Structure formats: structure tokens, C-alpha cells
Amino acid sequence: MAVERYTVRVVLDGSSASSGPSSAALGENASARGAASNLKQQQKPSVSQDKNTKVSPSTAGRSYDVHVGPGVRQYLAEVIPADAQRAAVITQANIGWAVECDTSIPRSVFNVPDGEQAKSLTQVESLCRRMVAEGFTRSDVIVAVGGGVVTDLAGFVAAVYHRGIRFVSVPTTLLAQVDAAIGGKTGVNLPEGKNLVGAFWQPHAVLCDTDMLETLPERELRSGQGEMAKYHFLGGDDLHTMSLTQRIAAAVQIKADVVASDERESDRRVVLNYGHTLGHAIETAAHYDLRHGEAVAIGLIYAAEVAFRLGRISRKRVEEHREVVASYNLPMKLPAEHAKHGDNELLALMRRDKKATKGLTFVLDSSEGVTPVMGVPESILRDALAAIR
Numbered sequence: 001m002a003v004e005r006y007t008v009r010v011v012l013d014g015s016s017a018s019s020g021p022s023s024a025a026l027g028e029n030a031s032a033r034g035a036a037s038n039l040k041q042q043q044k045p046s047v048s049q050d051k052n053t054k055v056s057p058s059t060a061g062r063s064y065d066v067h068v069g070p071g072v073r074q075y076l077a078e079v080i081p082a083d084a085q086r087a088a089v090i091t092q093a094n095i096g097w098a099v100e101c102d103t104s105i106p107r108s109v110f111n112v113p114d115g116e117q118a119k120s121l122t123q124v125e126s127l128c129r130r131m132v133a134e135g136f137t138r139s140d141v142i143v144a145v146g147g148g149v150v151t152d153l154a155g156f157v158a159a160v161y162h163r164g165i166r167f168v169s170v171p172t173t174l175l176a177q178v179d180a181a182i183g184g185k186t187g188v189n190l191p192e193g194k195n196l197v198g199a200f201w202q203p204h205a206v207l208c209d210t211d212m213l214e215t216l217p218e219r220e221l222r223s224g225q226g227e228m229a230k231y232h233f234l235g236g237d238d239l240h241t242m243s244l245t246q247r248i249a250a251a252v253q254i255k256a257d258v259v260a261s262d263e264r265e266s267d268r269r270v271v272l273n274y275g276h277t278l279g280h281a282i283e284t285a286a287h288y289d290l291r292h293g294e295a296v297a298i299g300l301i302y303a304a305e306v307a308f309r310l311g312r313i314s315r316k317r318v319e320e321h322r323e324v325v326a327s328y329n330l331p332m333k334l335p336a337e338h339a340k341h342g343d344n345e346l347l348a349l350m351r352r353d354k355k356a357t358k359g360l361t362f363v364l365d366s367s368e369g370v371t372p373v374m375g376v377p378e379s380i381l382r383d384a385l386a387a388i389r
Contacts, residue, residue: 062202064202064203064204064205064206065079065205065206066182066205066206066208066252066256067079067205067206067207067208068177068208068210068245068248068249068252069208069209069210069245070209070210070211070245071209071211072207072208072209073097073101073170073207073209073211073212074102075207076101076102076103076104076143076168076170076207077102077103077104078104079168079204079205079207080103080104080105080141080143080168081141081166081204083139084105084139084140084141084166085105085106085137085139085140086105086106086107086108086136086140086141087103087105087106087107087108087140087141087142087143088107088108088110088131088134088136088140088141088142088143089101089103089107089108089109089110089142089143089145090110090112090127090142090143090144090145090146090150090153090154090157091109091110091111091112091144091145091146091150092111092112092113092114092118092146092149092150093111094114095145095146095172097145097212098145098146101143101145101170103143105141107143108134108136110127110130110131112127112149112150112153114149115149115288116149116189116194116283116288117288118149118150118153119149119152119153119187119188119189119195120188120189121188121190121197123153123188124153124156124157124160124188127153127154127157128157128160128161131157131161136161136165137162138162138163138164138165140165141165141166141167141168141204142154142157142158142161142165142166142167142168143167143168143169143170144167144168144169144170144171144181145170145172146170146171146172146173146176147171147172147173147175147176147180147220148171148173148175148176148179148180148181148292150176151169151171151176151180151181151186152180152185152186152187152188152195152198153186153188154167154169154186155167155169155184155185155186155187155201155203156186156187156188156197156198156199156201158186158201159186159198159199159200159201160199164201166204167201167203167204168203168204168205168206168207169181169203169205169206169207170206170207170209171206171207171208172209172212173212173213173216173220173223173224174213174216174220174221174223174224174225174227174228174248175220175223175224175226175227175292175293176224177208177210177213177224177248177252178224178227178228178231178247178248178251178252178255179224179227179251179255179272181203181206181208182206182252182255182256182259183202183255183256183259183269183272184200184201184202184203184259184263185198185200185265186198186199186200186201187199192284192352193280193284193349193352193353194280194283194284195280196352200263200264200265202263208248208252210244210245210248213244219291220291222291222293222294222328222329222330223291223292223293223294224293225293225328225329225330226275226279226291226292226293226294226295226296226297226300226328226330227251227292227293227296228247228251228293228328229275229293229296229297229300229324229325229327229328229330230272230274230275230296230300231250231251231254232324233274233300233321233324233365233370234254234258234271234272234274234370235254236250236251236254239251240327255272258271258272270361270363270372271363271369271370271371271372273363274300274303274363274365274370275296275297275299275300275302275303275363276296276299276353276363277299277303277350277353277360277361277362277363278295278298278299278302278303278346278350278388279292279295279296279297279298279299280295280299280349280353281346281349281350281353282295282298282299282334282338282341282346283295284349285338285341285345285346285349286338286341289337289338290335290338293330294330294331297325297328297330297331297332298331298332298333298334298388300321300324300325301318301321301322301325301332301333301387301388302384302385302387302388303362303363303364303365304317304318304321304322304365305318305384305387305388306362306364306376306380306381306384307364307365307366309380309383309384310364310373310376310380312364312365312366312367312373313365313366313367317365321365332388333388333389334388334389339389343382343385346385347360347378347381347382350381360374360375360376360381361373361374362376
């Protein structure tokens with residue numbers, strides 16, 4: 001049966017085009033590879049129909065397909081590189097489908113622990129050594145099946161094992177489908193901060209199966225909604241009018257456009273960190289007791305308060321941030337149990353942010369959109385912190 005989808009072709013000058021509906025399908029009618037070339041380009045991205053949707057980022061002559069929709073995980077065998085001999089499936093024990101998945105080639109399953117603590121150099125070494133013991137080579141493929149922890153960790157293993165091995169992502173959480181599995185950012189944490197060790201390593205393909213979201217715990221779903229809220233301020237003004245599948249596809253399109261124009265975060269890609277400067281600091285201070293999306297939601301409100309105090313946006317625009325975050329039932333203030341984290345602690349953690357190449361850098365809203373800002377006075381940062389307590 002044909003699967004309707006869309007394709008975004010992003011070129012190196014940062015412009016983008018998207019297809020309208022296409023009857024090209026994975027499965028018996030078409031392969032995942034090469035289907036994008038058959039689709040007519042349009043001027044603006046369009047995600048108008050609640051069907052299986054495909055988005056293709058393109059970076060420096062390289063491209064890969066992101067398939068979004070119910071049941072797309074069944075096409076895993078079709079997106080595995082044709083010349084791969086074996087698959088190393090990196091997942092977690094509670095994701096039963098990872099054991100059953102059809103990779104079309106021999107596979108070994110490697111389970112990692114739950115939680116952010118699994119994103120560690122210790123786990124990277126353990127996975128690499130286990131893959132060596134089982135004889136995996138550069139000609140093989142890694143398949144990451146799980147949430148953002150798994151896709152970040154498995155992607156980094158793919159980047160460093162034998163100096164680079166291909167990998168396919170099957171993100172199983174909303175957070176991973178709209179953010180972590182897209183764009184090639186991989187990495188692990190240090191005790192000093194989140195994602196401080198990593199690499200840019202693009203996946204071979206991504207399968208965002210929306211059926212997998214039906215069994216997500218409510219809090220895990222809200223974590224992904226924190227990232228979704230971010231996209232409202234990055235061009236997703238009409239996200240609230242879309243179904244969940246459409247929102248995921250639209251978020252992927254926004255990120256694909258940004259990544260293609262700035263794969264390694266030298267300039268434009270930094271806008272994707274909107275809300276993350278304080279968000280990551282809160283996660284680290286709270287030892288990841290707060291979910292990523294919950295921390296980002298608070299970070300979005302904080303960034304709006306900072307921008308308001310700098311005269312970049314109006315109080316009405318700050319309230320728009322609050323309305324969007326509230327629409328996802330996300331926190332706008334530090335929970336009482338985390339109020340113990342003082343301004344000095346949070347400011348010190350924010351200074352370790354990866355964007356802080358020339359001092360503390362924030363991504364802030366303005367009348368011209370979201371842009372990076374350096375040199376924000378500490379007095380303003382402290383005053384804005386009071387607004388989220």
C-alpha cells in the first residue's frame with residue numbers, strides 16, 4: 001500500500017524546498033533510497049496532510065531520509081545500507097521491538113542502562129569493546145532504537161568506532177523524533193555538564209514511527225513537547241493547528257533547513273538551542289531529575305524574560321511564550337524542590353555551555369527572530385532568574 005509523504009531538499013546556501021504529497025512509498029512499491037528525486041519541489045515546506053511523511057535533510061552533498069508516520073519502523077530492512085554485512089542494535093532492555101526488528105542482515109543486540117547516566121564515556125568504551133569482541137567492522141551498521149539517550153550515545157559510538165561507521169536511528173520518544181535523532185549531533189555527558197563530549201555524525205536514515213508514542217508515559221511525552229514548544233518560535237507559528245504527526249514532520253523540516261545551512265553549528269544552527277542555555281544548567285544541577293523538555297520549557301520562559309529586559313521583545317511577546325509553554329502543560333518556573341539551586345550555581349553552569357566560545361552566549365528572541373547574543377550583563381541574567389522562581 002502506498003505511503004503518502006513529503007520531502008524537503010535543503011541546499012547548501014540555506015534555502016529549502018519541499019514536496020507536496022507523493023504516492024512514492026516504502027515497502028513493495030518503492031525503496032527508501034532515491035525516492036526524493038521523483039518529487040516536485042515547492043517554495044515552502046508543507047505538512048498539510050496527516051499521512052506518513054518523509055523529510056530529506058541534505059548536508060554538503062550528503063543526504064538522508066527521515067520517515068515520519070505510523071508503522072514506518074517496519075521499513076527498517078529497506079533503509080539499512082545495501083552493502084552492510086551485520087547490524088549492531090543499540091537499545092534498552094524495556095524496548096522489546098528492538099529484539100524483534102527485521103534488519104535483513106545478522107544482528108547483535110547491545111542493551112544500555114536507562115537514564116542520562118547511560119550517556120557516559122564509560123558506556124562508549126563498553127559498547128566499542130563489545131563490538132570489537134563480536135567482530136564488527138567499518139562495513140557494518142549500527143541501529144539505534146530508543147529515545148534521545150540511545151540515539152545520542154549510539155550516534156557517538158558510530159562516530160568513533162573504527163573512526164566512523166554508518167548508523168540508522170529508530171527514535172521511540174517524541175523528544176528523539178523531533179530533535180535528538182535529527183541533525184547529526186551525537187555525544188555524552190561529563191559530571192561537569194551535558195553533552196560536553198561528542199561529534200557531528202549524520203545518520204544514514206531515520207524512522208520516526210508515531211505508533212511508538214502511544215505507549216509513552218505522560219511525563220516522557222511532555223519532555224518531547226518541550227522541544228516542540230521551541231519550534232513555535234523558530235518558524236512553526238501554525239504548529240498548534242496540526243495533528244501530532246504533522247507537528248513532528250514540521251519540526252523535522254525546520255531543523256533540516258537549519259542543519260543543511262550550518263551542519264557544525266558555526267553560525268545559524270545555534271538557534272536550535274533556544275531555551276537550552278538555562279535548560280541544560282537546570283538538568284545538570286538537578287542531576288537529571290527534571291526531564292529535558294521540562295527544563296527547556298523553563299529555559300524558554302527565561303530566555304524571553306532576558307530578551308524583554310534587553311528591549312528585544314515586548315511584554316506581550318513574553319506572554320506569548322508563556323501561552324505556548326502552558327498549552328503543552330509544561331512548567332514555567334523552577335519546581336519547589338529545585339529552588340535550592342542558587343543564581344551563582346546556575347550562572348556557573350551556563351558559562352560551561354558549548355555556545356560560550358566568547359563568554360556567556362544566549363539565543364534570544366527579537367522582532368527579527370531568534371538570534372545568538374553575547375555579553376548579556378550579569379545583572380539582567382540575575383533579574384530574569386527571579387522571574388522563573
